[in-house]
Amino acid sequence: MDRAEPRFSRRRLLKGAALAAVPYALLPDARAGAATATATATATVDYPPAEWRAASSSNYTLSDRPDEYAVDRVIIHVTQETYADTLAIFGNPQKKVSAHYLVRSADGHVAQCVHEADIAWHAGNWTYNTRSIGIEHEGWVDQPAYFTDALYEQSAKLTAAICAKYRIPRDREHIIGHYQVPGTDHDDPGPGWDWVRYIRLVNFA
Numbered sequence: 001m002d003r004a005e006p007r008f009s010r011r012r013l014l015k016g017a018a019l020a021a022v023p024y025a026l027l028p029d030a031r032a033g034a035a036t037a038t039a040t041a042t043a044t045v046d047y048p049p050a051e052w053r054a055a056s057s058s059n060y061t062l063s064d065r066p067d068e069y070a071v072d073r074v075i076i077h078v079t080q081e082t083y084a085d086t087l088a089i090f091g092n093p094q095k096k097v098s099a100h101y102l103v104r105s106a107d108g109h110v111a112q113c114v115h116e117a118d119i120a121w122h123a124g125n126w127t128y129n130t131r132s133i134g135i136e137h138e139g140w141v142d143q144p145a146y147f148t149d150a151l152y153e154q155s156a157k158l159t160a161a162i163c164a165k166y167r168i169p170r171d172r173e174h175i176i177g178h179y180q181v182p183g184t185d186h187d188d189p190g191p192g193w194d195w196v197r198y199i200r201l202v203n204f205a
Contacts, residue, residue, distance in 0.1 A: 047161055049154075050101065050112040058093035061119040063130075071116070071166040073132035074159050074175045075123055076198075078146075078188040083138040087111065097121050099134035101158060105146045108154030116162075123181045133162050141190025152194070156201030163202065170202050 045052050065071055079086045083104045090098045090113045099122040102111045114120040122134030135155060139146025159175060168174050172195065178186045 044115075045112045046116045047101070047110065047112060047158055049157075050110040053087050053090075053102070053111040053113055055090035055098035055113040055120070056093040056095075059090060059096055059098040060114045060121055061129075063117060063119045065117045065119070065130075066166065069119070069130040071131060071133060072168055072174060073128065074162055074168065075128065075132045075134050075178055075181065076155075076175065076189050076193070077122060077134060077136045077178045077186075078139050078141050078190060078193070079136050080140055080188070081138075083111075086136060086138065087113070099136040101134070102136045103138065103151055103155045103158070105138040105148055105151050108148070108150035108152075110154055110158055116165075123178065124184045124186065125181050128181050133166075135159065137189065141188050141192065144190075144192025147189075147193060152198060152201055156198060157205045160202045160205035170199065172199060175199065175202065 063069065077099060079102070081089065083102065086102055089095050090102075098114050098120045100112065100114045100116055100120045102113060103109070104111075116133060119129050120134045121129060122136070123129045123132060135158065137147070137151060137155060139151075160170065162168065163170050163174075175198075177193070177195075178184060178188045
C-alpha cells in the first residue's frame with residue numbers, strides 16, 4: 001500500500017502546539033486518550049447518518065483536505081470480506097489499508113472510518129488517494145446478491161452528499177470503480193455492480 005511523504009498542515013501544527021503547552025504528567029494514558037478521541041470523533045462524522053468506526057491511525061494519512069488536496073473523485077469498492085471483518089481490518093495497524101466509508105449489505109448502514117479531510121489508503125495509487133473519497137461496500141464481486149436495494153440506496157445518498165459538498169459532477173468520469181484507478185490490480189466493484197442504476201440513484205438522491 002502506498003505511503004505518504006511527511007507533510008505539514010494546520011491540523012498537525014495546532015495539535016503539536018497544544019501538546020507542547022501541556023505538561024506530560026497531565027496527559028492521559030494511551031487507552032484513555034484513544035477513548036476520548038473516539039468519543040469526540042463520534043460527534044463529528046462528516047456524513048450525519050454514519051456511525052463512527054475509526055480506522056487505526058496507522059492506516060491513513062493525516063491531511064487538511066480540500067485545502068491541501070482538492071477532492072474530485074468518489075471511488076467505489078467491494079470489500080471481499082464481511083462488514084465486521086472489514087472494520088477489523090481497518091482497525092488493525094498492521095494492515096495498512098482503510099476507506100473513508102463502509103456500507104453494510106443487509107440494511108445499507110454506513111460506517112465512517114476515516115475523516116474526509118484525511119487521506120484513506122484505498123486506491124493503491126497515491127495521487128488517486130489524495131483526490132478521492134473511498135467507499136467500501138460489503139460483499140464479493142462474484143456474488144451480486146450482496147448488492148441489495150438498501151446498499152445501493154444508502155450508498156447513493158452518501159455519494160450524492162459527497163458530490164454536493166465538493167462540487168463533484170455526478171457522472172461516471174468522477175464516480176469510478178476501483179478497477180479504473182491507474183496501476184491497480186483490483187477488479188471491484190465487478191460486473192455485478194449496476195452502474196446505470198447507481199448513477200441514476202445518485203442523481204435523484
